[in-house]
Amino acid sequence: MGAFLDKPKTEKHTAHGQGNSLRFGLSSMQGWRVEMEDAHTAVLGLPRGLRSWSFFAVYDGHAGSRVATYCSDHLLHHITSNTNFKGLSDSLVDEAEELEKGEELHEPDEPEVESVLKGIHSGFLQIDERMRSISEVRSGSDRSGSTAVAMMVSPRRLYFINCGDSRAVLSRAGAVHFSTEDHKPCNPREKERIQNAGGSVMIQRVNGSLAVSRALGDFDYKSVDGKGPTEQLVSPEPDVCALERDDADEFAVLACDGIWDVMSNEELCDFVRSRLLVCDDLVKVCNQVVDTCLYKGSRDNMSVVLVAFPSAPRVSAEAVLKETELDRLLEEKVEEIVNKHTGEGIPDLIYIMRLLSSESIPNLPPGGWLPSKRTVIEAIYNRLNPTIKDEDPDDVGMDSS
Structure with missing residues (x-):
């Protein structure tokens, strides 16, 4: 092993x-x-x-x-x-x-x-x-x-x-x-x-x-x-x-x-x-x-x-709104990719992550970038494809930018 x-x-x-x-x-x-x-x-x-x-x-x-x-x-x-x-x-x-x-x-x-x-x-x-x-x-x-x-x-x-x-x-x-x-x-x-x-x-x-x-x-x-x-x-x-x-x-x-x-x-x-x-x-x-x-x-x-500490950043309504908008944008992009490939068979999550990583997506969390939204993207993907089982996380590696 x-x-x-x-x-x-x-x-x-x-x-x-x-x-x-x-x-x-x-x-x-x-x-x-x-x-x-x-x-x-x-x-x-x-x-x-x-x-x-x-x-x-x-x-x-x-x-x-x-x-x-x-x-x-x-x-x-x-x-x-x-x-x-x-x-x-x-x-x-x-x-x-x-x-x-x-x-x-x-x-x-x-x-x-x-x-x-x-x-x-x-x-x-x-x-x-x-x-x-x-x-x-x-x-x-x-x-x-x-x-x-x-x-x-x-x-x-x-x-x-x-x-x-x-x-x-x-x-x-x-x-x-x-x-x-x-x-x-x-x-x-x-x-x-x-x-x-x-x-x-x-x-x-x-x-x-x-x-x-x-x-x-x-x-x-x-x-x-x-x-x-x-x-x-x-x-x-x-x-x-x-x-x-x-x-x-x-x-x-x-x-x-x-x-x-x-x-x-x-x-x-x-x-x-x-x-x-x-x-x-x-x-x-x-x-x-x-x-x-x-x-x-x-x-x-x-x-x-x-x-x-007491001066730690606190939850901001503006930041929460931007996060919500980002999640909504990711959902739209995942749906768009899936719909484009309907006749060819449903693409796997790895493919979707790679496509998304090649795009310029605004307001991704700094430092975490697209990998930090992988759990959100996976949840969207699984909702759209409830019978598809995700591949190992080992295959989802990507750069932080």
Whole structure:
């Protein structure tokens, strides 16, 4: 069977929530991969007095799901309970207990940025060391690893955390304001560390095998004598960036490379922004992202977390009208194509999609373009041809323009 299925598994796992002046939605799909190796975390209200803080993360596993799943269950605990983070939170815990008793109504002071950064850094190194003691890892039966991209939200700041090639982006005032940097073996800083550890970068992979230069787990690449944890062929050290929150912050997106393989930062933010103008359901928006990436040709597991801030775009009557008009136009075009071929037999959906992709259709969702309307087109097609069964999505690949 190899690494891919004959048909994609398109069932989605979703979740949503709101609190701390945030809303979030998430969606994940196994897609064409034989196994689902992604995992995620979404927590509103952190322990140790940080009830006004939140944490979101996506983990993209490889060579199995064990490490990704473990991280989704335990990384936040390792961050908030390690010595660095615990030391900065002691006073906050006392104040939080007072809040719970109704003795205080004020928000505890926010910890120093440097302490938070140290706590996050220590948490990553600690969980990586802890996972070495997992029985399957010790025995060698599990050699999995995982990237991790996360965002910790405090009342004043956004902490973007990245280890690997999953990615997070922040949209502010209608444009991409920040994105994390992928950790790839060919990056000069990463390549230097790999070579200093006695390794090499071949075909853009660590020792010609692993496509990421930083990850949790992957202990086969972390056994070079005389080198510390952050000096190994593959490092568990995260890059962390603290940004002051701004009233113009709209939303943040965290996603695995199954999303980024087929959409750029700008394309994804433009697409999400356009969807928020016609739909206030964040899960539905995330589902549309995943579906669009599938139809754009992604062959990987796909996971996306969307976090909306108070200034996120809101549903616009004008945008909804344009969307309705677009769907009506697509319906007319599909009907026209079908009617033209009535005497020749009903054309298949693949043919219709290819014809539509060659036309100039106004008001397609930016970033998603025609693939993002594939589900709508399929519904129209099935209504016109109820006895026709659609072909595999693998045959519907098309460019985004």
